[in-house]
Amino acid sequence: FNLTISACEKVGEWKTALHIFKEMAQSQVEQDSVTSSAVISACGTGGKWEDALRVFSLMAQNKIEWDTFNFNDAISACKHCGEWDNAMRLFGMMLRSDVQPNAITFTAAISACEKADKWEKA
Numbered sequence: 001f002n003l004t005i006s007a008c009e010k011v012g013e014w015k016t017a018l019h020i021f022k023e024m025a026q027s028q029v030e031q032d033s034v035t036s037s038a039v040i041s042a043c044g045t046g047g048k049w050e051d052a053l054r055v056f057s058l059m060a061q062n063k064i065e066w067d068t069f070n071f072n073d074a075i076s077a078c079k080h081c082g083e084w085d086n087a088m089r090l091f092g093m094m095l096r097s098d099v100q101p102n103a104i105t106f107t108a109a110i111s112a113c114e115k116a117d118k119w120e121k122a
Contacts, residue, residue: 001029005038014046021055033064037073044077052077053086066097072104079112087112 001024008017021039024031036059043052056074059066071094078087091109094101 002032002034002038005035005042009038009042009045012046014042014048014051017042018048018051018055031062031064033059033067033070036064037069040070040073040077044073044080047081049077049081049083049086056090066094066099068099068102068105071099071101072108075105075108075112079108079115082112082115084112084115 001020005017005020008014008020017039021031021035023029024035036055039055040052043049043055052074056066056070059070071090075087075090075094078084078090087109091101091105094105
């Protein structure tokens with residue numbers, strides 16, 4: 001499933017990625033951090049930041065631990081859609097958690113602010 005969802009993200013098929021993700025849950029197929037990241041990324045690329053953040057939130061509900069990649073994908077989803085405030089909220093969550101940011105995290109957070117002309121928040 002992970003490869004299929006990743007392929008969907010690469011070709012802009014966020015709806016299909018989200019559909020597969022939902023089908024996995026309904027069929028009780030285990031979803032993991034990699035699956036979630038692929039769906040978050042697909043939704044973000046497709047301009048569906050709300051769906052991306054819903055999947056991110058579902059991870060906690062399903063007791064899937066967040067990692068740097070999940071945060072990066074969620075922050076990037078917000079960046080793509082001009083949701084700088086949500087990007088910064090996620091960045092703050094990350095800093096308060098045990099998950100370590102990396103260069104991609106910082107770049108995505110700064111880019112989210114820049115895209116929304118909120119450079120002073122960066």
